Amino acid sequence: MYFKINRKKALTLMTGCLLSGVLMLGGCGQSLSGTVGIGGSSTVQPLAEKWAKAFETKNPDVKVTIQGGGSSVGVKGCAQGLFDIGAASREMKSSETDQWPKLVTIHVAADGVAVVINPASNSVTDMTLEEIRTIFAGGSSATWTVINREEGSGTREVFEKAVMSGTEIASNAEFLPSNGAMKQKVANTVNAIGYISLGYVDSSVKALSISDVVCNEANCLNKSYPISRYLNFITNGTPDGLSKQFIEFCLGVEGQKIVGEEGYVAIQ
Amino acid sequence: MIKFSPRLTQKLAWGFTWAMGSVAVLIMLLIVGYVLVQGLPVINLDFLFSSPEGGLAGEGGIFSCIVATLWLIVTTMAILVPLGLGAAIYLSEYAPDNKLTHFIRYSVELLAGIPSIVFGMFGFAVFVLALHFNYSILAGALTLACLLLPFLVRSAEEAMKAVPSSQREAAMALGATRWQTVTRVVIPAALPGITTGIILCVGGAVAESACLYVTMGGSAGMPTSLLSGGRTLAVHVFYLAMETNALDKAMATGAVLIVIIIAINLITRWVSRYLQTRMKGGTSYGV
Amino acid sequence: MMSRYFVDRISRRLVLCFGTVAFLILIFIAVFILKGSLPALEEVGIVDILFGTKWYPSHEAFGILAMFAGSVIVTLLALVMAVPLSVGCAIFLAEVAPRRISNIARPAIELLVGIPSVVYGLVGMVVLCPFIAHLSGTGSGSSVMAAAIVLAIMILPTITSISEDSLRAVPTLYKEGALALGATHWQAIHHVLLPASRQGIVTAVILGTGRAIGETMAMVMVIGNSPILPANIFAPARTLTGNIAVEIAAATGIHESALFVTGLVLFILIMIINSLGFIICRRKND
Incomplete structure (x- = not known):
């Protein structure tokens, strides 16, 4: 008898949990379980890792795996089912929306692309967009070592769109596969110039102001800084289940607080 | 041109070869020594038994990478060893001397030369995408098994061919079937060579990075099944070096890898010596 | 219980x-890379891909000549450094060094392979x-020179051990x-041993070349x-393998397909090099 009641109770509890899990949108203390796979942009990666950690702490039975690869990997991987959520540090390209019309873009944070130089070897603190363009196109008389990102990088696309306006980046620039690699290279190379996400900027590199507009949170949010963008999650169709819970967590108060802590720009 | 006396020429030549020999050994000592000196001080229990935490600082240890490497090795070997031994048995014991055999042997040689990244491309499109294994240990292991297959086939075949045919004939004369001869006479006798080949393949699996970089994904999480992604130690070195500031941790992971490789080299030597002395000691096998 | 004859028959088929x-794997890889390459070969054209010097996929430029040259230059430079070093090493280990020293030096150099x-x-x-x-x-400092030095060290043990085997x-x-x-010992090595083992050494160099071209990470x-x-040689470049690894x-x-063409070129290059080695090796055995 005792046993029976208990089982009934457990059953009710379980149904309740399931129901609330399905119906309610996070944060009621019910336990979620399963895995969410995220992959793509190396800009979003450190942020996603912190979100994942906080989300896993709240829901111990959930596992969030995070992979890098670049924004194009995020879009392509999401469309091909490699990830539940693709991460992209740029908007979807028209070629992508044509190829995979089902993909949905969700803004999760904002960010600026900081033009950074090696701090020890150069005293420049400000440049105009034209000056930056000349340097990256390989037409500058000064000896800059230009560092570029790989094809498929969202940061590179945003940078090219905002700065290069159709001009090509010189092919003798070095190519590196991530923000981290770029930052490390700029920090260790004499006269190096590159570009990284605002979230990656620290004292090892010097972020230039562009025509006296500093790359910081406020200027990125009000778009006065010329190279700013949204960081996005991409899902195949409207997100549901655990992915939905996770994205809502990221957009919630807690999630957006993490955005600020990590040096990116909160949007909510 | 000045003509030296033969003895002087010999002295000069000796000087040259001694120099080359020493340079080669010195290079090895420098590389291994540098990585160990830089890396070993960073290694402690905490480093070995905590997982990477991601982020730019490369915080955390390498535990999940060790686990992923082990999963990968076990899975790869489970696929590779039966396949490789089977192929070697065929080539050494069954294959008639005809065009097909030549073709197979030629393709084993060619397969051995194909760059790892081409296997990676293949694995990415076939195992990761087409077969929906996703970025996973299974996809990595299948790719790696294809990559290592020719090496195992070659070393196992060589070991079996080295078994004197008189032993096979003796077994057959006693009425054993071909298969019994193979399993009870040839394989036991070729065991040192086969074991060495398998251990070297484990070494290859530990060291491989290019084909795994594109088939296993970079997720540093703890693997929970064959279908979860993972990051092996070698790939972790690449990530740490390229994407974080934690060059000391990259060196430490490199040091762990070098220790494993040295251990594998020593084990190979020991195994082949041990099994060979046992064989010379006249112990009968299997039957 | 199955009869042993039955087991024998089954196992024969199985092996x-x-x-x-x-x-099958070889054929599968070849067919599959070829299939992946077709869209780019059709759309961009084989000439533009093989002989185009500009690689800028977002601007529809898919020339891989620069990467081809990168692979070849780095490999040649590595060979220039590695061949004298490894052949010298092989002579040292096979002929010159006292047994005690060669027994230590050989495994030390072979450790580099792993x-x-x-x-x-x-x-x-x-x-x-x-x-x-x-x-x-x-x-x-990221440059052709750095890459060539690293490669030279990586192929050193391969060339050394095969050359030593053929000397022995x-x-x-x-x-x-x-x-x-x-004759003095050196004259014997120079005029007798080296010519006699020439094919083996050439095979070693060819295998080393194959390994060098395929190196990626x-x-x-x-x-x-x-x-x-x-x-x-102090300027940066890119290899065919690196092109695939960084962008695949x-x-x-078309971009993906162009990478398959890169793989195809790599595949054919390796095929040619290894077939050469195979042929030389076989002629030696005959």
């Missing part, structure tokens, strides 16, 4: 199947690149004959990955 697996390429890349990045940057005065395989009678005629780490014909995951459409 035949296993025997053909290597062959070290993961990422570790070479790491040491190259941390030690070699800054040094080269210091020498050349500009850039970060020369019948001792040859050497003894030369010595009996009054260490190259990505030290060469700078710029898809351009390097202006000099993100590529779609």
Whole structure:
């Protein structure tokens, strides 16, 4: 008898949990379980890792795996089912929306692309967009070592769109596969110039102001800084289940607080 | 041109070869020594038994990478060893001397030369995408098994061919079937060579990075099944070096890898010596 | 219980199947890379891909000549450094060194084979690149030179051990004959042993070349990955392998297909090199 009641109770509890899990949108203390796979942009990666950690702490039975690869990997991987959520540090390209019309873009944070130089070897603190363009196109008389990102990088696309306006980046620039690699290279190379996400900027590199507009949170949010963008999650169709819970967590108060802590720009 | 006396020429030549020999050994000592000196001080229990935490600082240890490497090795070997031994048995014991055999042997040689990244491309499109294994240990292991297959086939075949045919004939004369001869006479006798080949393949699996970089994904999480992604130690070195500031941790992971490789080299030597002395000691096998 | 004859019959079939697996994988890879290459070959054209010097996928430029040149230049430079070193080493181990020393030196050099390429890349990045940057005065040191040095070290043990084997395989009678005629030991090596083992050494060099062209991760780490014909050996470049590794995951459409063409070129290059080695090796055995 005792046993029976208990089982009934457990059953009710379980149904309740399931129901609330399905119906309610996070944060009621019910336990979620399963895995969410995220992959793509190396800009979003450190942020996603912190979100994942906080989300896993709240829901111990959930596992969030995070992979890098670049924004194009995020879009392509999401469309091909490699990830539940693709991460992209740029908007979807028209070629992508044509190829995979089902993909949905969700803004999760904002960010600026900081033009950074090696701090020890150069005293420049400000440049105009034209000056930056000349340097990256390989037409500058000064000896800059230009560092570029790989094809498929969202940061590179945003940078090219905002700065290069159709001009090509010189092919003798070095190519590196991530923000981290770029930052490390700029920090260790004499006269190096590159570009990284605002979230990656620290004292090892010097972020230039562009025509006296500093790359910081406020200027990125009000778009006065010329190279700013949204960081996005991409899902195949409207997100549901655990992915939905996770994205809502990221957009919630807690999630957006993490955005600020990590040096990116909160949007909510 | 000045003509030296033969003895002087010999002295000069000796000087040259001694120099080359020493340079080669010195290079090895420098590389291994540098990585160990830089890396070993960073290694402690905490480093070995905590997982990477991601982020730019490369915080955390390498535990999940060790686990992923082990999963990968076990899975790869489970696929590779039966396949490789089977192929070697065929080539050494069954294959008639005809065009097909030549073709197979030629393709084993060619397969051995194909760059790892081409296997990676293949694995990415076939195992990761087409077969929906996703970025996973299974996809990595299948790719790696294809990559290592020719090496195992070659070393196992060589070991079996080295078994004197008189032993096979003796077994057959006693009425054993071909298969019994193979399993009870040839394989036991070729065991040192086969074991060495398998251990070297484990070494290859530990060291491989290019084909795994594109088939296993970079997720540093703890693997929970064959279908979860993972990051092996070698790939972790690449990530740490390229994407974080934690060059000391990259060196430490490199040091762990070098220790494993040295251990594998020593084990190979020991195994082949041990099994060979046992064989010379006249112990009968299997039957 | 199955009869042993039955087991024998089954196992015969089974090992035949296993025997053909290597062959099947090879065919499968070849067909599959070819199939992946077709869209780019059709759309961009084989000439524009093979002989185009500009690689800028977002601007529809898919020339891989620069990467081809990058692979070839780095490999040649590595061979220039590695061949004298390894052949010298092989002579040292086979003929010159006292047994006690060669017994220590040989495994020491062979240890280099097993070290993961990422570790070479790491040491190259941390030690070699800054040094080269210091020498050349500009850039970060990621360069053809750094890549060639790393490669030379990586192929050193391959060439050394195969060359040593072929030196040892020369019948001792040859050497003894030369010595009996009054030749010095070095004259015997120079005029008898080396010519007699020439094919083996050439095979060793060819295998080393194959390994060098196929190396990926260490190259990505030290060469700078710029898809351009390097202006000099202290300038960055990109290899065919690096092109695939850096871009395959993100590529779609024609870009992805162009990477398959890169793989196809690599595949054919390796096929040619290894077939050469195979032919030379077989002629030796006949």
